[in-house]
Amino acid sequence: MSDLSEAARQYARQNAERFRHELIEMLRIPSLSGDPAHAGDIRRMAEWLESHMRDLGLDNVQIMPTAGHPVVYGEWLGAGPSRPTVLVYGHYDVVPALMEDGWHTDPFEPTEKDGKIYARGATDDKGQLFIHVKALESYLKTAGRAPVNVKILLEGEEEISSPNLVPFIEEHLDLLAADVCVISDSSMRSIDEPAILHSLRGMTYMEIEIHGPSDDLHSGLWGGAVHNPALALVEILGKLYNPDHTIAVPGFYDDVVPLTDEERAMIAKTDLTEEQYKSSTGVPAIWGDADYNIRERISARPTLDINGLWSGWAGPGPKTIVPAKAGAKISSRLVGNQDPHKIFELFKDYIDSLAPPTVQVELKLITTGKPALFPFDIPEMQAASRAYEKGWGAEPVFTRGGGSIPVVAEIAALMNIPVVMMGYGLDDDGLHSPNERYSIEMFERGIETAIVYLDELAQSSL
Amino acid sequence: MSDLSEAARQYARQNAERFRHELIEMLRIPSLSGDPAHAGDIRRMAEWLESHMRDLGLDNVQIMPTAGHPVVYGEWLGAGPSRPTVLVYGHYDVVPALMEDGWHTDPFEPTEKDGKIYARGATDDKGQLFIHVKALESYLKTAGRAPVNVKILLEGEEEISSPNLVPFIEEHLDLLAADVCVISDSSMRSIDEPAILHSLRGMTYMEIEIHGPSDDLHSGLWGGAVHNPALALVEILGKLYNPDHTIAVPGFYDDVVPLTDEERAMIAKTDLTEEQYKSSTGVPAIWGDADYNIRERISARPTLDINGLWSGWAGPGPKTIVPAKAGAKISSRLVGNQDPHKIFELFKDYIDSLAPPTVQVELKLITTGKPALFPFDIPEMQAASRAYEKGWGAEPVFTRGGGSIPVVAEIAALMNIPVVMMGYGLDDDGLHSPNERYSIEMFERGIETAIVYLDELAQSSL
Numbered sequence: 001m002s003d004l005s006e007a008a009r010q011y012a013r014q015n016a017e018r019f020r021h022e023l024i025e026m027l028r029i030p031s032l033s034g035d036p037a038h039a040g041d042i043r044r045m046a047e048w049l050e051s052h053m054r055d056l057g058l059d060n061v062q063i064m065p066t067a068g069h070p071v072v073y074g075e076w077l078g079a080g081p082s083r084p085t086v087l088v089y090g091h092y093d094v095v096p097a098l099m100e101d102g103w104h105t106d107p108f109e110p111t112e113k114d115g116k117i118y119a120r121g122a123t124d125d126k127g128q129l130f131i132h133v134k135a136l137e138s139y140l141k142t143a144g145r146a147p148v149n150v151k152i153l154l155e156g157e158e159e160i161s162s163p164n165l166v167p168f169i170e171e172h173l174d175l176l177a178a179d180v181c182v183i184s185d186s187s188m189r190s191i192d193e194p195a196i197l198h199s200l201r202g203m204t205y206m207e208i209e210i211h212g213p214s215d216d217l218h219s220g221l222w223g224g225a226v227h228n229p230a231l232a233l234v235e236i237l238g239k240l241y242n243p244d245h246t247i248a249v250p251g252f253y254d255d256v257v258p259l260t261d262e263e264r265a266m267i268a269k270t271d272l273t274e275e276q277y278k279s280s281t282g283v284p285a286i287w288g289d290a291d292y293n294i295r296e297r298i299s300a301r302p303t304l305d306i307n308g309l310w311s312g313w314a315g316p317g318p319k320t321i322v323p324a325k326a327g328a329k330i331s332s333r334l335v336g337n338q339d340p341h342k343i344f345e346l347f348k349d350y351i352d353s354l355a356p357p358t359v360q361v362e363l364k365l366i367t368t369g370k371p372a373l374f375p376f377d378i379p380e381m382q383a384a385s386r387a388y389e390k391g392w393g394a395e396p397v398f399t400r401g402g403g404s405i406p407v408v409a410e411i412a413a414l415m416n417i418p419v420v421m422m423g424y425g426l427d428d429d430g431l432h433s434p435n436e437r438y439s440i441e442m443f444e445r446g447i448e449t450a451i452v453y454l455d456e457l458a459q460s461s462l
Numbered sequence: 463m464s465d466l467s468e469a470a471r472q473y474a475r476q477n478a479e480r481f482r483h484e485l486i487e488m489l490r491i492p493s494l495s496g497d498p499a500h501a502g503d504i505r506r507m508a509e510w511l512e513s514h515m516r517d518l519g520l521d522n523v524q525i526m527p528t529a530g531h532p533v534v535y536g537e538w539l540g541a542g543p544s545r546p547t548v549l550v551y552g553h554y555d556v557v558p559a560l561m562e563d564g565w566h567t568d569p570f571e572p573t574e575k576d577g578k579i580y581a582r583g584a585t586d587d588k589g590q591l592f593i594h595v596k597a598l599e600s601y602l603k604t605a606g607r608a609p610v611n612v613k614i615l616l617e618g619e620e621e622i623s624s625p626n627l628v629p630f631i632e633e634h635l636d637l638l639a640a641d642v643c644v645i646s647d648s649s650m651r652s653i654d655e656p657a658i659l660h661s662l663r664g665m666t667y668m669e670i671e672i673h674g675p676s677d678d679l680h681s682g683l684w685g686g687a688v689h690n691p692a693l694a695l696v697e698i699l700g701k702l703y704n705p706d707h708t709i710a711v712p713g714f715y716d717d718v719v720p721l722t723d724e725e726r727a728m729i730a731k732t733d734l735t736e737e738q739y740k741s742s743t744g745v746p747a748i749w750g751d752a753d754y755n756i757r758e759r760i761s762a763r764p765t766l767d768i769n770g771l772w773s774g775w776a777g778p779g780p781k782t783i784v785p786a787k788a789g790a791k792i793s794s795r796l797v798g799n800q801d802p803h804k805i806f807e808l809f810k811d812y813i814d815s816l817a818p819p820t821v822q823v824e825l826k827l828i829t830t831g832k833p834a835l836f837p838f839d840i841p842e843m844q845a846a847s848r849a850y851e852k853g854w855g856a857e858p859v860f861t862r863g864g865g866s867i868p869v870v871a872e873i874a875a876l877m878n879i880p881v882v883m884m885g886y887g888l889d890d891d892g893l894h895s896p897n898e899r900y901s902i903e904m905f906e907r908g909i910e911t912a913i914v915y916l917d918e919l920a921q922s923s924l
Contacts, residue, residue, distance in 0.1 A: 033779075034777075034778060034779025034780070034781070035777070035778060035779065036778070095781055095782075096775075096777065096781065101678065102677060102786075159779075160779050160780065161780065187683075201682060203782070205780045205782070212745050213743045213744045213745050214743070214744030215564060215744070215892065215895045215896050215897070216563065216894065216895045216896065217743060217894075217895060218865065218893050218894040218895065219765070219767045219769065219793065219795065219894075220663060220795060220863070220864045220865025220866055221649075221760065221864055221865060221889060221893075222742075222743060222760055222864075223760065223765040223767045223795050223864065224750055224751075224759035224760050224763055224764075224765040224795070224864070225739065225748065225749065225750045225756045225759040225760045226743055226745055226749060226750075227745065227747075227749035228767050228768055230767075230768035230769075230770070230771050230790070231699070231702070231703065231767070231768050233696070233771070234695070234696040234699035234700045234768065234771075235700045235703070237693070237696035237700070238696045238697045238699070238700025238701070239700070240693070241693065241697070277687065280684075281675045281676070281679060281684060281688055282675045282676030282677070283674050283675050283688055283689065283820065283821070284819065284820065284821065284822060285689075285819045285820045286687065286820070287687065287688060287689035287818075287820040288686055288687045288688075289686075294687050297686035297687040298683065298684055298685065298686050298687045301686055302686075303681070303685040303686035304685075305681045305685045305690050305692075305693070305782075305783075305784055306690050306692035306693050306696065306773065306774070306785075306788075307681065307692075307774050307775055307780070307781055307782060307783055307784075307785070308692070308773060308774035308775040308776045308781065308785065309692050309695070309696075309771045309772060309773035309774065309776070309788060310771060310772060310773075310776035311768065311770060311771035311772075312768070312769050312770035312771065312791070313558070313769055313770040313791060314770045314771070314772035314789075314791075315496075315497070315558065316496060316497060316498070317495075317496025317497065317621075317622050317828075318496070318622065318623065318667045318769070318791065318793065318828050318829055319496070319557055319558065319769055319770065319791070319894070320557075320665070320667070320767075320769060320793060320865075320866075320894060321767075321769055321894055321895070322767055322769075323768075323769065323770065324564075326768075326771060327776075328692070329774070329775060329776075329780065329781070331681065331780065331782060333681065333682060333685050333686070356749075357746065357747045358745065358746065358747045358748070358749040359745070359746065360746060366779075366780050367780055401682070402682045402683055402684075402685065402686070403680065403682025403683060403782075404682055404782075427683060430677065431680050431683075432678065432679075432680040432681075432781070432782060432783055433677045433678045433679060433680065433783070434677050434678065435677070
C-alpha cells in the first residue's frame with residue numbers, strides 16, 4: 001500500500017461525519033427519473049453534484065445535456081497519460097417512494113437509526129456513487145493528486161433504463177476514453193462477504209393493456225354477456241408460467257447459455273439456505289424452478305415477474321362495475337445470450353395466441369437491457385479483488401448479479417473496456433422497496449476500498 | 463282518470479322547468495356513501511331532502527339515524543285509513559365518479575345537453591326518486607290532497623348494499639306500514655318500451671388479497687425465487703371460469719331455479735340483437751354462456767365479475783419490483799334460489815383449494831344481497847301497468863332485472879307486501895359509469911306516470 005493511499009484513508013476516517021452529512025443532503029432531493037413532475041428535482045440534484053465536484057477540485061466539471069435528463073461529468077487527469085484512467089459510472093436518479101407503500105419515515109428526509117441511513121436512493125445509488133467522489137477527494141485533499149486518472153460520469157436515467165446514455169457515450173467517446181470502468185451499484189450478502197460481479201441480467205419490460213367496453217359498465221346491467229377485461233387479463237397472465245414454475249412462452253429459453261458444472265459449483269458456495277431466504281423476503285415458502293438452487297434462480301436464470309396490475313375500482317367500498325380496461329406491467333430478467341428484443345417478440349406471439357376475440361389486447365415494449373458477462377481473471381478484476389482484501393478487510397467472491405444495469409453491456413461494447421462492478425451495498429438494503437437503507441459502516445469501508453482500488457490499478461499493467 | 467290526477471298532471475307540466483332545476487340542485491351534492499370523506503355531503507343531501515319535503519307540505523318529515531348514514535322520511539296520510547297506503551323507497555347516495563375515469567364534464571356540476579342531464583346520480587337514483595316527490599307535490603299543490611296515503615323513505619346506503627336498512631325497517635314497522643312498496647331505480651331499453659321488474663338479482667361481493675414478501679422486493683435481487691403475489695392472483699382468478707364461460711366454482715349453480723319454457727319465451731321478446739348489444743357496450747364480440755340468449759345472461763342467469771384489480775406499480779415508467787401483495791374485488795350476481803352466504807362459502811372452498819403454500823390468500827365477504835321474485839298478476843302490479851299505459855303512453859312489459867336492489871327481498875319479507883319496481887331510467891343511462899345521464903323527457907313522463915299510479919292504486923282493491 002502506498003503512502004499516498006494511506007494518507008487518503010486517514011483523511012477519509014477523519015472526515016467521515018462530514019461525508020455522511022453531505023450524503024444526507026443528496027438524499028433529501030427526490031430525483032425521481034420516471035415521473036415528469038420531478039424534472040426540477042432531477043435538475044437540482046445534477047446542480048448539487050456539479051457544484052460539489054467543482055468544489056473538490058475536479059476539472060472540466062459540467063452538466064451535459066441528453067435528450068432526457070442530463071449527465072454530470074467531472075475529471076482529474078493529473079496522473080498523466082502514462083498512468084491508467086478509470087471511468088467511474090454512477091446514477092443520481094431514484095425510483096418512486098410513497099409513504100403509503102409502507103415507509104416508516106419520510107423517504108426524502110433521511111433518518112439515521114442503528115447505524116443505517118433510511119432514505120430512497122441511500123444504497124441505490126447515491127450512497128455508492130458518492131463513495132468514489134469521496135475517495136478521489138481524499139487523495140486530492142491530502143497528496144494533491146491521485147495514483148491514476150479518474151473520470152466521473154453520473155447519469156440521471158438509470159432507473160428508467162438509461163434511454164439516452166448510449167447516444168451520449170457514442171457522442172463523447174474521446175472525452176470518456178478510459179482503461180476500465182468501475183461501477184458501484186450492487187450488493188454483497190453480508191458485510192464480511194464482499195462480492196465483485198462479473199455478470200448481470202438483462203431485461204425486457206412490457207406493459208399489457210386489455211380494452212373491453214368503451215366505458216365501465218354496471219355489472220348488474222351487463223354482467224354475464226360482456227367479457228370482463230380484468231378477467232381476460234388474468235386468464236392470459238395465468239398462462240405465463242407452467243405448473244413447474246418454468247416460463248411458458250414458447251422459445252423463451254432457447255438462447256440461454258447453460259451453466260457449466262464448474263460455475264454451478266462456484267455459485268453453490270454463495271447459495272442461500274431456505275432459512276436465510278425466508279428471513280430476507282418474508283415469504284411463507286420457497287418458489288421457483290426446482291432444477292436450480294436459490295442463488296441460481298435469482299442471479300443466473302431468466303425470470304418473469306408481474307410488476308403491477310390495475311383495473312376498475314381499488315378504493316374503499318364495493319363498486320359494481322365491469323371495468324372498461326385492465327392492465328399489467330410485466331418484465332423478464334434475461335441472461336446470456338438472450339436478446340431483449342427477440343424475447344419481446346416471443347411474448348407478443350404468445351400473448352397474441354392467447355388473446356380472445358371478445359377484447360382488444362395490446363402488448364407494448366417499455367424498455368430493454370442486454371445481459372452482460374466478463375471474465376474475472378483480468379488485471380482490472382484482480383486489482384478490485386486486492387482492493388477489497390486490503391481496503392475492506394475480506395477476500396471477495398466473483399458472482400453473477402441478478403439485477404440489471406442496462407448500460408454495462410453497452411459501455412463494454414462501445415468503449416471496448418471491461419466493467420468492474422464493485423458493490424458496496426447489502427442484499428437486504430431494501431432498494432426499490434419501502435425503507436431503503438444504507439449502512440454507514442458500508443459507506444465508510446467502501447470509501448477506503450475505493451481509495452485502495454485506485455492505488456492497485458496504478459500498480460497493475462493495464 | 464280522475465279530475466284530481468288530471469289537475470296534478472297539468473301542474474307538473476307547468477312546473478317542469480322548476481322541477482328540473484331542483485333536481486340539478488340535488489345532483490350538485492356529491493353524496494358518495496362508500497367513502498368516509500364524503501360523510502358531510504351525505505348529511506347535506508339528507509338535510510336538503512328533509513327541508514324540501516317539509517316545504518312541500520309533507521308531515522312528520524325527519525332525518526332518522528341508523529348505525530350508518532341516515533334515512534330521510536316524510537308522509538302524507540290525509541287520504542285516510544280506508545284508502546291504500548303506498549311506501550315509496552328511493553336512495554339519495556351515489557357511487558364514486560372521478561374525471562380521470564372518462565367524464566366529459568364535472569360529475570357533480572350537472573350539465574344539460576341534447577335533452578339530458580349529465581351528472582353522477584342523475585338516473586341512479588336521484589332523478590328517479592324525485593319523480594315521486596314531485597308527483598305527490600303536484601297533488602298537494604292542486605287539490606290539496608292525494609288519492610292514496612303516501613310514505614316516502616329515502617336511504618343513504620343503497621350503493622354500499624344497505625347495511626343498516628333491515629334493522630331500520632324492523633325497528634319502524636308501524637311507522638312504515640303500507641299496502642305496497644314502489645321503487646323507481648331501474649330502467650327500460652327504450653323510451654317507448656316501459657318495463658316493470660318482477661325479479662332482481664342478488665349479490666355476493668368479495669375481496670381477495672394475496673400476501674407474499676413482507677415488502678416489495680427488487681425483481682433483480684429476488685425475481686425467480688419468490689412467488690410473485692400478482693402472479694399467484696392471476697393464476698387463481700384465471701381459474702374462476704370454465705372455457706365455455708360457465709363459472710367453475712363447484713356447486714355454484716346447484717340452487718338456480720331453471721327458467722321455464724314459458725318465461726324463456728317472454729324473455730325472448732325483449733332480447734337484444736348482437737348489433738344492439740355491441741353498440742350499447744362498445745365491445746368487439748359477444749361473450750358468455752352460449753346456452754342462454756343475451757337478455758337471459760344479463761338478467762336471469764347468475765354472473766361473476768372482477769370489479770377491480772390492484773398490485774404493485776401502476777404509475778408512469780417502469781418499476782422493477784416483486785410486489786408485496788395483490789388484490790381484487792370480485793362479485794357474483796345471484797338468481798333465485800341462490801343464497802349469498804352459501805355462495806360465499808363455495809367461493810371460499812374453491813379458492814382455498816387453489817391457494818398455493820408460497821403465498822397467503824385471504825378471501826373476505828364485503829356485502830351480500832338476496833335475489834327477489836314477485837308474481838305480476840296481482841292488483842298492485844296491474845295498477846302499475848295501467849299507469850304506464852295512461853301516464854307514459856305505452857304498455858309496459860314485465861321483466862327480470864339484472865341489477866340488485868338488496869332491500870327489495872327484505873322489504874317484501876319484513877313488511878309482507880309486494881314491491882313494484884317501476885323504472886324510469888334507460889338501459890344506456892350509464893349508471894355507475896362515466897357520463898351518467900338522465901333524459902329530461904323521461905323525468906317528466908315519469909312524474910305523470912307516478913301521478914296516475916297513485917290514482918290507479920286508489921281504484922284497486924288492495
